[in-house]
Structures are given as structure tokens and as C-alpha cells.
Amino acid sequence: MTARIGVVTFPGTLDDVDAVRAVRLSGAEPVALWHGSDDLSGVDAVILPGGFSYGDYLRCGAIARFSPVMDEVIRKANEGMPVLGICNGFQVLCEAHLLPGALIRNDRRTFICRDQRLRVESRDTVWTCDFVDGDEIVIALKNGEGNYQADAETIARLEGENQVIFRYLDGNPNGSVNDIAGITNARGNVVGLMPHPEHNVDPLAGASIDGLRIFSGVQRFLSAVTA
Amino acid sequence: MARVIVDVMPKPEILDPQGKAVTGALARLGFAGLSVRQGKRFEIEVEGDLTEERLDQIRHAAETILANTVIEAFDVRVDE
Secondary structure (H helix, E strand, O other): OOOEEEEEEOOOEOOHHHHHHHHHHOOOEEEEEEOOOOOOOOOOEEEEOOEOHHHHOOOOOOOHHHOHHHHHHHHHHHOOOOEEEEOHHHHHHHHOOOOOOEEEOOOOOOOEEEEEEEEEOOOOOOOOOOOOOOOEEEEEEEEOOOEEEOOHHHHHHHHHOOOEEEEEOOOOOOOOHHHEEEEEOOOOOEEEEOOEHHHOOOOOOOOOOOOHHHHHHHHHHHHHHHO | OEEEEEEEEEOOOOOOHHHHHHHHHHHHOOOOOOOOOOOEEEEEEEOOOOOHHHHHHHHHHHHHHHOOOOOEEEEEEEOO
């Protein structure tokens, strides 16, 4: 059965259409979800895409986190539904406390936009199971506030429990602790990352198609649990 | 109408890139020896009596949304 993957649009979201396209290209059925509705239309997984929800007012993701759709996303995430937060979506997941830590302004105070090499540190999540630990991939990175921070105890737990899943290679672009580009929760169903896998699904429009494996990975997981 | 002030500041151990940018600009303008950390100030007009219970509500609001306590500290006070 084709997996149905929801993509949430908040006011100010930019990359929802790209995420929908990535879902379609990877063979799943995209379902557009609206921030003002608490109905997830029975989807099997949810993506919070990138952009500048609510104009990044207050803090990135802080207002989106309290939109009606998020109550349901939080409830389903706590039941184990796969949830992926990309860039602004990662910030929303941190504000919602589905993931620990926070993202602050880049240490060099510039907006970054480049093809970024990453190392896959853990395939042990519902989104990264199509990778092999240690894979080196290229994914578009574009953000002004991608500097991942958490207290020392949290970082030690993330590192110790294999919850750091993507790390920046070739130098730290934004000041993130331990070059962290993406993390997961203890259960491995909620993943947040700053780079944009939805921009790396088509050889004509990206430096790689490494992003596809995120969207195919969750489908492999979903077909395994429903089989 | 009573007014409550909520100040939100980045925690001391958290890098403050905005404050650093302002510090650099001040130095370039000749304001020597000034080091800035930048935060936010919320001015909240409160309808009705400002009871201790109402203040507790505002502290709860500050902790819930105005500040992210992972990276920020906040202070709630009545504007006399």
C-alpha cells in the first residue's frame, strides 16, 4: 500500500511544495496539511518543512509550535508516528520539546546557502534506515539560525545514545555543538535536521539525489510495520 | 491599567551573535570598552486587578512561550 505522508504548511513556510514533490518522486502519496486544522487526514507520517513560519517572530518556530495542527502532531509523535522536521521544521520540533536543545543564530552571523557534505551517524531511525552508518552525502544547507545548542548533559546523552544522526563535514558551518546537523528522539521516530533533503531528489536540480533515501527510508519502515 | 514587564535574555553560556554584532558596531563608532548582550523586553498591559495569581499566570506564559528556557532566562516584574 502506498504510504500517505503529510506536509504541513504554516504561514511563512517556503519549502512545502518541494517537500510534497520529494514525497511524490520517492513513490509515496503526499497529503497537504494546514496549520490551522487539527486534522492530520489519517496520514502515516508528517513532515514539517522549511521556511520562516510566522516570519520567525519571537523565535524561529516558537509561534508555529502552538498552531492547532501541532497538538495532533505532538500526540501522534508520542505514539510513535514518524515525524521529520527540516530546517524551520527542526526548529518547531525543538520548540515543541519533541526534540531536545534549540537552534540559535549562526555564529558567523551570515545566512548560509550551499551544498553541504554530511556524514550519516546513525541509520537507526525510521527516516534514515535506507542509509549505512558512515555514509557521506551531499544535501543543500540554507539557514540563518542553524546553530544547534543544548546543555552538556543533553549533548552527552545524544552522543551516548546514538541520537546524533547527521554531522557536518569539511568544517562547521554555523557553530553547532559537535558539528551536529541532525538528531533524533530516544524512540527514533522524530528526526530534525537543518539541511534540506527535499532539495536533493532530482539530478537536474540538485548536487546529489542523496535526499531521496530519507523519503524512501520512512516508506520502508512503514511497509515493515504494516506487513 | 497595570503593566508587567518581561525581560528575556540569552543565558550567559549561550553565544549571542546579535550582541556581538552590536558590540563590534559600537567599537567601530568609537564607543570603546562596551560589551553588549541583546535580549527582548515585553510590555504587557493587564486588564483588571494585578493579583499574585495573575502574576503567576504571566510567569507561566513567559516560561511557555515568551522565553525558550533551553537558551534564555526571563524576569517578570511589575512596572510601577
